[in-house]
């Protein structure tokens with residue numbers, strides 16, 4: 001690989017996932033002259049963004065009661081508005097870039113089914129509280145009882161009703177259509193420099209360096225020269241150094257690598273997806289429905305495997321294949337930043353579970369079309385971290401290091417607007433009006449709700 005010329009850029013963005021792309025897009029659109037380089041360790045979107053389950057959905061309904069307890073109803077309502085507004089913006093962006101067909105975006109209802117009475121009751125209470133605190137959200141969710149579910153099921157599946165022996169309780173549909181964005185994980189993208197529609201609108205201001213892992217970041221402002229006073233940070237990569245004025249970490253589950261002080265506050269979490277072909281055994285509902293199956297977290301002391309409480313699936317409207325994910329794995333396999341292999345137990349588990357939900361006899365397996373794993377970023381309080389990194393976190397002087405990370409498996413509902421909100425902070429415009437204050441990175445959050453002990457407790461299997 002040829003050494004890179006020494007670049008001088010206003011902004012280095014580390015990570016080319018949806019968050020890095022959002023930050024780049026906002027900077028290009030809102031700053032008249034900013035020069036930007038995106039550094040990506042592998043290929044474009046090779047992190048969680050290119051490996052996810054494709055559900056453009058929010059989890060704020062089931063989380064509302066918890067959010068209101070932790071942050072008060074006003075902030076909880078702001079989080080609900082933020083996530084649904086973000087989903088709306090995602091759709092607009094896909095339309096703006098004429099990518100509806102390419103992305104296979106569909107407007108769907110999401111059918112959430114609850115496998116125990118308790119989890120269903122908890123969900124109902126959460127929705128009731130959301131509607132009472134914020135009447136404008138009434139009608140977002142429709143609660144179905146078992147009988148209606150059967151009718152809806154019969155209507156939607158013919159004889160292929162979601163099995164009520166498995167779905168012991170009821171389900172709710174989210175009234176507002178939730179689009180589903182189906183995709184295969186990114187294949188390798190060869191070129192190490194690429195342009196994008198955004199960059200062609202702003203020629204010469206954006207470069208994207210793929211296959212270029214950032215190995216370290218230094219601040220050289222103690223040696224005052226004309227260069228270090230404007231570009232105090234050195235980004236070290238195998239292709240050579242670059243000097244930049246600001247560093248923006250969009251590294252999500254990998255953030256602890258370059259910022260060790262964040263380890264424990266944010267942790268990686270490995271997720272696995274399968275694509276399964278049901279053949280002719282169920283009709284294709286890919287244009288109408290996606291599904292979530294909720295159950296209380298489980299722990300099996302014999303296998304040491306934990307079930308994390310959710311299976312999610314969508315169906316390709318084109319092929320009828322199911323895109324099915326959900327974790328049931330050992331904690332040491334889940335808390336991992338290594339997506340170079342797919343956990344075979346995870347795949348076997350997903351293959352054994354899915355056909356049962358659609359009424360197939362136990363032991364049935366559908367053809368595995370594809371499977372992959374990806375790394376998410378999780379935080380103990382379940383909320384993203386957006387803001388300026390302090391010197392105590394970076395170990396460096398300077399005020400030019402920023403982060404947007406920890407989307408807790410719900411990037412589609414958060415990343416786009418979090419990237420834009422971070423740009424408001426970077427440009428000195430203060431907090432974006434949409435951004436919930438609870439997402440902002442603060443010392444007190446790090447010491448309290450994001451303390452390592454809280455992360456351990458959140459990960460500890462509850463029996």
Ligand SMILES: Cc1cc2nc3c(=O)[nH]c(=O)nc-3n(C[C@H](O)[C@H](O)[C@H](O)COP(=O)(O)OP(=O)(O)OC[C@H]3O[C@@H](n4cnc5c(N)ncnc54)[C@H](O)[C@@H]3O)c2cc1C
Nearest residue numbers: 015017018019041047048049052053055214271374411412
């Ligand atoms: C299996 C799975 C299923 C999911 N399903 C859904 C879903 O259905 N709906 C939903 O909303 N969300 C889902 N998610 C989560 C969603 O994909 C993420 O929240 C979102 O993609 C995060 O985007 P990001 O840009 O912040 O991070 P990423 O896409 O992970 O991007 C970070 C990038 O940083 C790069 N990087 C890291 N360190 C360095 C370095 N030192 N130098 C250079 N580059 C570096 C990485 O290579 C990576 O490309 C899923 C995730 C997984 C793994």
